[in-house]
Amino acid sequence: MAIPKILIVDDRPENLLALEGLLDKFHIELIKANSGEEALAHTLDHDFALILLDVQMPGMDGYEVAELMRGNRKNKHIPIIFVTAASKASSHIFKGYESGAVDYLLKPLVPLVFQSKVGVFIELFEQKEALREKTQEFDRKLVELEELQQQLEETNEQLLMLSTTDGLTGLLNRRRFDEVFSEEWKRGIRSQSSLSLIILDIDDFKAYNDTYGHQVGDDCLREVTRTLSNIPLREMDKLARIGGEEFAIILPETDTEGAMQAAKRVRTSIDRLAIPHSSSSSHQHLTISVGVSTVIPKADLSSRKLMEAADMALYEAKHSGRNCCCSMAVTNMVVNS
Numbered sequence: 001m002a003i004p005k006i007l008i009v010d011d012r013p014e015n016l017l018a019l020e021g022l023l024d025k026f027h028i029e030l031i032k033a034n035s036g037e038e039a040l041a042h043t044l045d046h047d048f049a050l051i052l053l054d055v056q057m058p059g060m061d062g063y064e065v066a067e068l069m070r071g072n073r074k075n076k077h078i079p080i081i082f083v084t085a086a087s088k089a090s091s092h093i094f095k096g097y098e099s100g101a102v103d104y105l106l107k108p109l110v111p112l113v114f115q116s117k118v119g120v121f122i123e124l125f126e127q128k129e130a131l132r133e134k135t136q137e138f139d140r141k142l143v144e145l146e147e148l149q150q151q152l153e154e155t156n157e158q159l160l161m162l163s164t165t166d167g168l169t170g171l172l173n174r175r176r177f178d179e180v181f182s183e184e185w186k187r188g189i190r191s192q193s194s195l196s197l198i199i200l201d202i203d204d205f206k207a208y209n210d211t212y213g214h215q216v217g218d219d220c221l222r223e224v225t226r227t228l229s230n231i232p233l234r235e236m237d238k239l240a241r242i243g244g245e246e247f248a249i250i251l252p253e254t255d256t257e258g259a260m261q262a263a264k265r266v267r268t269s270i271d272r273l274a275i276p277h278s279s280s281s282s283h284q285h286l287t288i289s290v291g292v293s294t295v296i297p298k299a300d301l302s303s304r305k306l307m308e309a310a311d312m313a314l315y316e317a318k319h320s321g322r323n324c325c326c327s328m329a330v331t332n333m334v335v336n337s
């Protein structure tokens with residue numbers, strides 16, 4: 001903590017010397033001035049814990065000095081003790097207080113009284129300094145805390161991203177797909193609008209991996225993802241990777257016809273890539289089979305039924321020679337089981 005500074009102002013050197021002697025016991029930095037002008041100049045350079053100000057001085061007297069100090073924003077809270085031999089007359093004392101003195105001491109000074117008063121002001125200054133340092137420390141901690149908070153939010157965002165995104169393709173993962181599908185199912189119940197689901201599966205992908213290796217297999221999955229992502233979908237449509245080589249597209253507010261059109265675009269887009277697949281059981285290149293189902297969600301129907309219908313449609317497509325789209329109505333299935 002900074003050492004408290006005390007300014008003593010007196011036109012007579014012997015008085016300054018006497019004050020200096022009385023202040024000797026304190027751990028302070030003492031600044032001396034022998035005129036009001038000099039005292040004011042010192043207040044520009046220092047932050048004083050206390051000013052001991054002689055009243056009778058040639059030129060500017062103590063009252064004027066105090067008034068000028070009070071008029072300055074930086075100095076107006078510095079405690080001033082007037083030291084005077086002048087008179088005990090109350091009119092003088094009042095003048096001193098009007099000029100902003102916090103205390104009044106009469107010469108000759110009684111050392112014990114003087115020192116105890118000065119001690120109080122030093123203590124006040126030290127408490128004020130300690131408070132200021134604590135406040136600064138608090139502000140620093142607050143900034144640190146805000147930075148930590150920011151980092152935490154970023155980490156949380158990243159975690160959320162990681163927990164909802166498929167690492168290989170960057171698409172929504174199975175977990176997030178389940179959540180979105182469930183949300184859309186509930187929304188469909190409320191709005192009583194058609195919800196469609198497309199499930200697509202790369203044909204003979206195990207054979208592809210066995211033939212070309214997993215690295216090429218991963219590249220192929222990314223290529224398929226890029227192609228699927230480029231198919232124009234609406235904001236509300238959601239594309240996800242739900243298994244090794246299985247993808248799904250949730251199409252809210254879409255009827256069977258609309259879903260089938262989307263499914264055909266999806267199938268064609270992969271077909272056109274013409275990625276060589278020498279071990280395909282049905283074609284010379286990489287293809288997908290697509291299953292589609294549509295239903296108006298109902299409270300007494302499980303969303304699983306739509307998944308199962310789309311899965312069955314996919315199964316149907318596989319058995320119809322692959323590289324094709326099939327649809328299956330949920331109504332053909334057992335409801336409420």
Ligand SMILES: [Mg+2]
Pocket residue numbers: 010011012054055056057
């Ligand atoms: Mg004097």
